[in-house]
Amino acid sequence: MRFGQMSFFDAMDTNETLAHEFAAHHLAIDSGGETVLPRASQRRLAFRKLIADPFDFSRRPLMGAIGTLTIRGGECPSVVLHQRDSARVAGGGGMVHLLPAGIFQPSSVIPAAITADFSIWRNIQREYAEELLNHGEYDGSGRPIRYHELEPLTALDNAVRDGRIHVFCLGVTLDALTLAGDILTVAVIAPDTYDEVFTKAVEANSEGSVPARAFPFEENTLTRLRESKRLSPGAAAALHFAWTHRKLLLDQGATHDAPLWAS
Numbered sequence: 001m002r003f004g005q006m007s008f009f010d011a012m013d014t015n016e017t018l019a020h021e022f023a024a025h026h027l028a029i030d031s032g033g034e035t036v037l038p039r040a041s042q043r044r045l046a047f048r049k050l051i052a053d054p055f056d057f058s059r060r061p062l063m064g065a066i067g068t069l070t071i072r073g074g075e076c077p078s079v080v081l082h083q084r085d086s087a088r089v090a091g092g093g094g095m096v097h098l099l100p101a102g103i104f105q106p107s108s109v110i111p112a113a114i115t116a117d118f119s120i121w122r123n124i125q126r127e128y129a130e131e132l133l134n135h136g137e138y139d140g141s142g143r144p145i146r147y148h149e150l151e152p153l154t155a156l157d158n159a160v161r162d163g164r165i166h167v168f169c170l171g172v173t174l175d176a177l178t179l180a181g182d183i184l185t186v187a188v189i190a191p192d193t194y195d196e197v198f199t200k201a202v203e204a205n206s207e208g209s210v211p212a213r214a215f216p217f218e219e220n221t222l223t224r225l226r227e228s229k230r231l232s233p234g235a236a237a238a239l240h241f242a243w244t245h246r247k248l249l250l251d252q253g254a255t256h257d258a259p260l261w262a263s
Contacts, residue, residue, distance in 0.1 A: 007191065066123045072191055104118065106118070108144045176233070
């Protein structure tokens with residue numbers, strides 16, 4: 001993958017326009033007040049036609065958010081998800097999404113900080129601190145982060161190093177409606193480590209609420225989540241792939257060997 005600099009609205013102006021254009025032409029209310037969706041077609045979607053091939057990134061900017069499915073491991077693994085508040089977020093409002101999740105932005109605009117922060121693992125760490133522990137947002141306006149001095153970043157680094165956290169990359173997905181991108185990852189965290197690092201986890205943050213109870217990582221619960229139709233596309237994809245490869249993820253996560261992927 002190749003990356004360049006862009007602003008948040010370089011992508012949002014495309015993603016949200018696609019979603020609103022589709023809704024304007026396809027969503028309707030029936031006589032009973034229910035929302036109905038006729039057979040979808042691109043025939044009247046002028047902006048979508050301009051995009052053409054969604055995988056041709058010479059025609060549009062793609063801003064890939066990094067979404068992490070957090071699994072508290074152990075004998076009874078569970079997952080932590082995020083209820084996004086429509087009044088607080090620009091995208092994915094009202095949906096249940098991955099926690100943590102965030103678009104890359106450095107802690108400081110200083111070039112050295114951009115270089116140090118430009119890492120999938122570093123992004124995951126910063127989002128854990130922001131979304132679960134209510135740290136201020138690392139949005140480029142602050143000082144460079146000293147990862148070896150700042151908690152919980154130091155604890156997370158140590159846990160990855162000695163195998164109490166294993167991080168996996170599932171792949172990159174595109175939302176079929178908005179064509180927004182997600183780099184999907186999974187973090188399997190040893191239960192004692194999870195409880196220690198996130199002992200002061202919040203129940204709400206600036207983007208929505210965090211359920212006080214984690215969801216069991218088992219088939220019936222995942223089926224109910226899918227059938228609720230509240231899962232974001234990224235969360236649905238991450239849960240599907242994680243469940244498909246659960247033996248690899250949980251078996252590896254149960255060992256204290258070096259991580260398969262992290263950095």
